Amino acid sequence: MLNYSYIGKGQLLRLEAYSKDYDQLITYDTQIPQYQSRFENNGFGRVKGIDVFWRDSKTIPFLQYWVSYSLTDAQKLERNFTHAVQPTYVAKHQFSLVAKYWISSIRSQASITNTYSSGRTYFNPNEPDRMPMTKGQNDLSVSWSYLLTQQKILFFSMTNVLGNEPIYGYQYRSQADANGQFARKAVVPTAKHFVFVGFFWTISKNKKDNQLENL
Numbered sequence: 001m002l003n004y005s006y007i008g009k010g011q012l013l014r015l016e017a018y019s020k021d022y023d024q025l026i027t028y029d030t031q032i033p034q035y036q037s038r039f040e041n042n043g044f045g046r047v048k049g050i051d052v053f054w055r056d057s058k059t060i061p062f063l064q065y066w067v068s069y070s071l072t073d074a075q076k077l078e079r080n081f082t083h084a085v086q087p088t089y090v091a092k093h094q095f096s097l098v099a100k101y102w103i104s105s106i107r108s109q110a111s112i113t114n115t116y117s118s119g120r121t122y123f124n125p126n127e128p129d130r131m132p133m134t135k136g137q138n139d140l141s142v143s144w145s146y147l148l149t150q151q152k153i154l155f156f157s158m159t160n161v162l163g164n165e166p167i168y169g170y171q172y173r174s175q176a177d178a179n180g181q182f183a184r185k186a187v188v189p190t191a192k193h194f195v196f197v198g199f200f201w202t203i204s205k206n207k208k209d210n211q212l213e214n215l
Contacts, residue, residue, distance in 0.1 A: 001016065001017070001018040001019075002016065002017045002018070003015070003016045004016075008058075009058060010056065010057045010058030011054075011055065011056050011057075011058055012053070012054070012055040012056075013053070013054050013055075014051070014052075014053040014054075015050070015051070015052055015053075016050065016051040017049070017050045017051075018047075018048070018049055018050075019046070019047070019048045020046065020047045020048075021044075021045070021046050022043075022044060022045040022046070022047070022076065023043075023044045024041040024042075024043070024044075025041070025042075025043025025044060025045060025076065025077065025078040026039060026040075026041060026043060026078060026079070027039070027040050027041075027042060027043045027077065027078060027079060027080070027081070028040075028079065028080055029080065030080060031080060031123070031125050031172070031174070032080075032174075042077075043076065043077045043078040043079075043081075044076070044077055044084070045074065045075055045076030045077060045078065045084060046074075046075055046076075047072065047073070047074040047075075047076075047090075048072075048073045048074075049070065049071050049072040049073060049074075050070070050071045051068070051069070051070050051071075052067075052068065052069045052070075053066065053067070053068045054066060054067045054068075062101055062102040062103075062104070063099065063100070063101045063102075064099075064100050065097070065098060065099040065100070066097075066098050067095075067096070067097050067098075068094075068095070068096045069093075069094070069095050069096075070093070070094040070095075071092065071093060072090055072091070072092055072094075073092065074086050074087055074090045074092075079123075080123065080128075081123075081131070082128060082129055083129075085121060085131045086120075086121050086131070086133075087121070088120055088121050088122055088123065088131075088169065089120070090120070091117040091118050091119070091120055092118050093116070093117070093118040093136075094115075094116070094117050094118070095115070095116045095117075096113070096114070096115045096116075097113070097114045097115075098111065098112075098113045099111065099112050099113075106146075107146060107147040108144060108145060108146050108147065109144070109145040109147075109212060109215065110142075110143075110144055111142070111143045111144075111145075111215070112140070112141070112142050112143075113139075113140070113141045113142075113143075114138070114139070114140050114141075115138070115139050115141075116136060116137070116138045116139075117136060117137045118136045119133040119134040119135050119136050119137075120133065120134055120168070120169065121133050121134075122134065122169040122170055124170070124172070124184075125172050125176075125182045126172075126181050126182055134166075134167050134168065134169060135166075135167065137164070137166040137168075138162075138164055139159060139160050139164065139166075140160070140161045140162050141157065141158065141159040141160065141161065142157065142158055142161055143155065143156065143157035143158075143215065144156045144157075145212060145215045147210070147212065150207060150208055150210060151201060151202040151203070151204075151207065151208075151209065151210050152199070152200070152201050152202075152210075153199070153200040153201075153210060153211060153212060153215065154197075154198075154199055155196070155197070155198045155199070155200060155215055156195075156196070156197050156198075157195070157196045158193055158194070158195050158196075159193060159194040159195075160189075160192055160193050160194070161193075163192050163193070164192075165188060165189075165192065166188065166189065167186045167187065167188055168187040168188065168189075169186075169187045170184040170185065170186055170187060171184060171185055171187055172184045200215070
């Protein structure tokens with residue numbers, strides 16, 4: 001693992017690169033682990049990646065933003081995989097952009113967050129020799145914080161403003177139909193949007209403390 005960090009006045013840069021090897025991973029020969037499954041420890045894998053993080057609250061007055069990116073190149077033979085593939089719980093690319101702007105004239109902080117994650121593999125019992133992949137997922141979220149007093153904040157946020165409909169994967173029936181095919185259904189969010197309205201009241205000896213930095 002290699003790590004580099006730069007900390008300046010109002011700025012932070014962090015870079016990291018790594019490589020990991022795995023052996024003796026658990027494997028089994030059924031769709032899901034069962035009592036009659038044949039378990040072994042002959043799995044193996046390698047994961048390589050880079051992480052980049054940049055935060056800046058200096059360049060533009062009243063604006064702070066940060067950008068992060070992760071590349072995870074993972075190939076593992078584990079669980080019920082027939083060969084080394086990208087695991088179902090790993091997205092190869094992940095990107096995030098967060099920006100917060102303080103509007104002093106109306107005592108408010110507006111923020112926007114955009115996150116992107118590339119597709120993830122999933123196991124299809126109808127084609128056990130290949131691992132298909134879902135589409136990438138993008139989420140644009142916004143929030144507004146209004147400073148009622150120095151220690152009281154009214155907060156509003158909404159996720160997935162664009163109304164995207166991501167598919168996280170698929171669930172397959174445990175039994176095949178008359179044609180030998182396993183029926184499936186998509187795993188999707190229970191709702192397109194999540195809206196939150198909250199009130200934050202900080203109680204401390206220092207009458208200037210509040211939660212604005214964390215919102």
